[in-house]
Amino acid sequence: xxxxxxxxxxxxxxxxxxxxxxxxxxxxxxxxxxxxxxxxxxxxxxxxxxxxxxxxxxxxxxxxxxxxxxxxxxxxxxxxxxxxxxxxxxxxxxxxxxxxxxxxxxxxxxxxxxxxxxxxxxxxxxxxxxxxxxxxxxxxxxxxxxxxxxxxxxxxxxxxxxxxxxxx
Amino acid sequence: xxxxxxxxxxxxxxxxxxxxxxxxxxxxxxxxxxxxxxxxxxxxxxxxxxxxxxxxxxxxxxxxxxxxxxxxxxxxxxxxxxxxxxxxxxxxxxxxxxxxxxxxxxxxxxxxxxxxxxxxxxxxxxxxxxxxxxxxxxxxxxxxxxxxxxxxxxxxxxxxxxxxxxxxxxxxxxxxxxxxxxxxxxxxxxxxxxxxxxxxxxxxxxxxxxxxxxxxxxxxxxxxxxxxxxxxxxxxxxxxxxxxxxxxxxxxxxxxxxxxxxxxxxxxxxxxxxxxxxxxxxxxxxxxxxxxxxxxxxxxxxxxxxxxxxxxxxxxxxxxxxxxxxxxxxxxxxxxxxxxxxxxxxxxxxxxxxxxxxxxxxxxxxxxxxxxxxxxxxxxxxxxxxxxxxxxxxxxxxxxxxxxxxxxxxxxxxxxxxxxxxxxxxxxxxxxxxxxxxxxxxxxxxxxxxxxxxxxxxxxxxxxxxxxxxxxxxxxxxxxxxxx
Numbered sequence: 130x131x132x133x134x135x136x137x138x139x140x141x142x143x144x145x146x147x148x149x150x151x152x153x154x155x156x157x158x159x160x161x162x163x164x165x166x167x168x169x170x171x172x173x174x175x176x177x178x179x180x181x182x183x184x185x186x187x188x189x190x191x192x193x194x195x196x197x198x199x200x201x202x203x204x205x206x207x208x209x210x211x212x213x214x215x216x217x218x219x220x221x222x223x224x225x226x227x228x229x230x231x232x233x234x235x236x237x238x239x240x241x242x243x244x245x246x247x248x249x250x251x252x253x254x255x256x257x258x259x260x261x262x263x264x265x266x267x268x269x270x271x272x273x274x275x276x277x278x279x280x281x282x283x284x285x286x287x288x289x290x291x292x293x294x295x296x297x
Numbered sequence: 298x299x300x301x302x303x304x305x306x307x308x309x310x311x312x313x314x315x316x317x318x319x320x321x322x323x324x325x326x327x328x329x330x331x332x333x334x335x336x337x338x339x340x341x342x343x344x345x346x347x348x349x350x351x352x353x354x355x356x357x358x359x360x361x362x363x364x365x366x367x368x369x370x371x372x373x374x375x376x377x378x379x380x381x382x383x384x385x386x387x388x389x390x391x392x393x394x395x396x397x398x399x400x401x402x403x404x405x406x407x408x409x410x411x412x413x414x415x416x417x418x419x420x421x422x423x424x425x426x427x428x429x430x431x432x433x434x435x436x437x438x439x440x441x442x443x444x445x446x447x448x449x450x451x452x453x454x455x456x457x458x459x460x461x462x463x464x465x466x467x468x469x470x471x472x473x474x475x476x477x478x479x480x481x482x483x484x485x486x487x488x489x490x491x492x493x494x495x496x497x498x499x500x501x502x503x504x505x506x507x508x509x510x511x512x513x514x515x516x517x518x519x520x521x522x523x524x525x526x527x528x529x530x531x532x533x534x535x536x537x538x539x540x541x542x543x544x545x546x547x548x549x550x551x552x553x554x555x556x557x558x559x560x561x562x563x564x565x566x567x568x569x570x571x572x573x574x575x576x577x578x579x580x581x582x583x584x585x586x587x588x589x590x591x592x593x594x595x596x597x598x599x600x601x602x603x604x605x606x607x608x609x610x611x612x613x614x615x616x617x618x619x620x621x622x623x624x625x626x627x628x629x630x631x632x633x634x635x636x637x638x639x640x641x642x643x644x645x646x647x648x649x650x651x652x653x654x655x656x657x658x659x660x661x662x663x664x665x666x667x668x669x670x671x672x673x674x675x676x677x678x679x680x681x682x683x684x685x686x687x688x689x690x691x692x693x694x695x696x697x698x699x700x701x702x703x704x705x706x707x708x709x710x711x712x713x714x715x716x717x718x719x720x721x722x723x724x725x726x727x728x729x730x731x732x733x734x735x736x737x738x739x740x741x742x743x744x745x746x747x748x749x750x751x752x753x754x755x756x757x758x759x760x761x762x763x764x765x766x767x768x769x770x771x772x773x774x775x776x777x778x779x780x781x
Contacts, residue, residue, distance in 0.1 A: 153717050157459070164466075164481065172478045182742060184473040184480060187735050191466045198459045205455070214716055217512060224511040228705050231688075235698060244688055248681035255514055255677035266681040274685050282342060284693045 149214060150206035157199040165192045223254040239289025244271045310347045311649055314354030315656040321355065322362015323668045324679070326510055328375040329359030331502040333619035335683075337495055337626070338690040345627035346645045352620045353646055354653035357409055357599050359616075360559050361657045362668065364401040364592055368394060369669050377559030377595040380567040384580060384587030391583055395527040400585050401592045402661040403529055404541045408593035409654035411545035412552060412600025416607075417647050419553070423608035424633040432744060433752055436737035437761035439730045441768070442555035442611045446723050448768040456719045464727020465734055467492055474732065475739060487699040494622045496691050496704040497728055501721040502615075503687045504708020507680045509715065514676065526665045529585070537589040540570045548594035552601020555726065558614025559595035559602075566594025600650060607631050607643065611730065615722040618729050 171185040227250045235243035249267035257263060278284040279295075286292050321332035333352050340348035363378030368385035381401060388397040430438065443465075447457035470481045471491030482488040529537070544566035551562040570590025571580045580587045602613030603620070610631040612618035624631055629642070636643060661668075691704045711721045745751035752758050 149717060167481060167483075171480055174476045174478065182739055182747075184476050184478045187738065188466060188469045188480060191462050191469070195459055195462050195466070198455050198462070202453070202455050202459070211718070215512075218514070220511045220514055221508060224508055225709065228709070232702060232705070235701070240692075240698070244685050248685060251511075251684070252677050252681045255511065255680075257675070257677040262678055266678055270682050271685050274689050278689050278693060282339065282693060284689075285696065286692070287698055 148210070150203055150211050154199055154203040158196055161192045161196045161199070165189065165196075168192070220254055224251055227251050227254075235287075235289075239291045240287050241271055241275055242289065242291050244274075307347060307350055307645075307649070310343070310351050311354050311652055312656065314351040315358040315653050315660060318355035318358030318360075318653075319362040319365075319657060319660055319664075319668055320671055322359040322374045322378075323365050323671050324674075325366055325370075325372045325374055325672070326506045327503075327683070328363065329356045330498070330615045330619055331506065332359060333616055333623075334495060334498040334502060335686055335690050337619060337623055338693045340623060341626070341694070345624075345629050346642055348623055348627050349620065349629075349642075349646055350649040352623050353603070353650050354656070356616045356620065357596070357650055357653040358657040358660075360596050360599055361402070361405040361409070361592075361661060363595075364405060364588075365398065365661070365665050365668055366672055368397045368401060368588075370672060375559070377563050377598070378591075379560065380563040380591035380595075381588055383567065383591075384582070384584045387581070388583035388585070388588070393583070396529070396533070396585070397583075397588055398661075398665050399527040400529050400533060400537065400588045402526060402658055402665070404537070404544070404589040404593040405596040405661075406654050406658040407541050408545045408548055408595070408597035409599060409657075410651060411542075411593075412549045412597040413647060413650045413654065414600075415549040415553075415597075416600040416603050416650070420604045420608045420643075421636050423604060424636040427609055427633045429757060431741075431755075432737045433741040433755045433758040434761070435733060436741055437752070437755075437758035437765075438609065438611065439734045439737065441761040441765045442605075442730065443723070443727065443734075444765040444768040445555050446726055448771050452718055452720050454769070454772040457723045460714065460719050460721065461723035461727040464724040464729075465731040467497065467724070467728050468731020469735065474736065485699075487697060492703060492728075493694060493700055494725075494728060495694050496700045497707050498619060498622075498725055499687050499691050500704040500707025501711035501714075501724060503683060504704060505711030505715060505721065507684060508708060508712040510676050510680055526662050528662075533585050537586050540573070540586045540589045541593045543569060543573065544590045544593035545597040548597025549601040551594070552598035552613055553604045555605060555611055555613055558616070559598040562598035562601075563591040563595035566597075567591040596654070603646075603650070607635065607646070608633070610733070612726055615725055618725045621729060 168185040168189045171183075173183055173185075227247045230250065231243045231247045234246055245267045248271065249263050252263055252266045257266075275286070279286065285296075288296065317332065317336070318329060321327045321329060333355055336351065336355065340351060343351065360375060360377055363373050363375030364381045364385065366372050366374035367378040367381040368389050371382050371386035373379040373382055385397045385401060388394070443458075443461045447454045447461060468491070470488055472478065472482075472489050473480055479489055547566050547569060548559070548562040551565060552558050567587055567590045570586050571577050571584075574580065574584070574586050576584065576586075598614065599616075602617045605611040605613045606617040606621050608631070610621065612621045621631065629635065629639070687704065688701055691700050692698065694700065711724075714721055714724075741752065742749070752762070
């Protein structure tokens with residue numbers, strides 16, 4: 130019974146605001162509008178110093194062009210609807226989550242700890258359960274990268290709880 | 298021409314670049330563009346010639362490397378090898394993987410060498426012409442480049458235009474280079490110097506590909522067994538020599554045009570090979586001509602794409618955009634003056650490309666079996682490692698954590714762009730050309746006293762504008778013709 134209901138629901142065409150075409154159109158227009166409003170806050174150059182056009186004019190023109198072309202692709206999608214994309218799988222969202230974890234850990238604790246955590250997290254969630262390989266991607270490889278960048282390229286990494294052990 | 302290359306250091310760089318390029322080409326999802334972007338920060342420790350030799354050898358070898366995976370696992374290592382799958386894999390399935398790879402190796406080498414010859418002769422001519430260019434002409438040329446990219450690049454031309462305009466918009470972030478007024482900085486100090494090229498490229502190519510791979514984890518590759526790469530037989534040569542030469546010409550020409558270089562070239566090379574073939578029905582079933590047509594064309598596009606990059610500073614493909622960035626960060630300004638002031642440097646690049654084509658022939662011929670094994674490295678091991686290198690490489694350039702966050706942002710953005718049919722290549726080209734487009738437009742308006750119509754009084758600029766209109770109209774005409 131549930132299957133029949135689901136099938137019926139799937140056959141029904143989606144409301145316009147659920148379609149990819151509209152989502153893309155909405156996001157581009159929304160972001161472009163915010164940016165366009167921002168351009169009105171740019172400082173103006175006095176006419177005597179102004180060479181050619183005001184600094185805000187060029188980005189304004191680009192944003193209007195982007196909005197116009199976005200409207201065109203949305204209009205064209207009425208005739209030729211876009212191919213429906215598959216649902217994104219769980220590992221995708223976990224990878225995005227790992228990026229957020231990376232930002233938080235690199236900002237608060239340590240840059241290399243963040244790389245290690247992300248590497249182990251991604252590798253594990255993508256299906257690697259063997260401890261040796263998790264240690265390889267999470268500890269051994271970042272260590273090799275650290276030594277390479279630090280010793281050969283002379284790069285100084287941002288301070289953190291692990292990096293400080295090496296620097297001080 | 299080869300004189301600057303007779304140093305052991307440059308030869309080591311060339312060999313390393315070729316091997317690295319082959320590995321990048323073999324691995325699906327990576328490729329010379331992403332690999333070049335990843336290695337760009339490392340080139341800072343090298344002198345300019347070594348750095349560009351490294352990048353160009355990666356470009357040449359990476360383009361060929363894609364054929365190995367295309368033939369053996371039916372997955373193009375690079376987008377430029379997509380057409381090679383059509384006949385390479387069926388031929389490999391018939392137990393002739395060695396023959397298929399042998400033809401791919403020979404035709405890639407011939408195409409590559411042909412395009413270097415085109416580069417040697419054509420780039421100085423184009424550079425000489427560029428002496429006639431003023432600001433309005435450069436503006437019109439950049440617009441032509443972007444419209445060509447939109448028109449003959451992959452995917453929807455309108456989406457490509459949006460992506461290109463977005464790339465130019467990114468280039469406006471930071472202090473305005475003419476008036477020092479902040480634009481889109483939102484009070485963040487790090488943004489006032491603008492957004493660097495490396496975080497954007499690594500994000501759009503490497504990180505977005507990592508996200509794409511996270512959606513393809515259930516994909517299983519079946520690898521066809523390979524005993525050894527075989528040189529084509531006399532019969533194969535007789536059958537394909539015309540195709541190889543034709544595709545080399547097509548590839549070099551397409552390469553010169555600013556577009557997605559090898560990808561478009563290989564598709565056109567393949568379809569022309571089919572059109573001229575005496576056995577068109579064999580295409581798609583393991584035709585040796587199909588492999589030759591696609592591979593000669595995509596490698597010929599490498600030298601072709603270097604022509605506008607070196608002569609005009611306009612990249613002919615995504616990878617040459619990375620090479621152009623390499624030139625700029627090493628203080629080398631491409632354009633006509635480069636040909637007059639640093640001929641040794643240029644001949645070094647030409648010679649390096651020539652040697653790289655010979656080297657990948659040798660490595661490909663003897664080592665294809667070994668390179669094919671690299672595809673066995675599982676994604677769950679490979680991509681976290683690529684992430685570590687991406688993060689450190691991006692951080693290393695200006696030692697700013699903000700750059701790493703920008704890279705992640707563009708990674709997520711790039712993933713969704715690709716998901717909804719927007720190519721990320723125009724964003725890169727737009728970002729590269731952004732300053733040129735805006736700078737030349739504003740300087741032209743100063744020259745013209747604000748009168749836009751004066752652009753039409755400059756014959757070269759007018760020609761480029763007309764060509765841009767034709768380029769924009771081309772997809773419309775093509776779709777109408779297809780409907781008929």
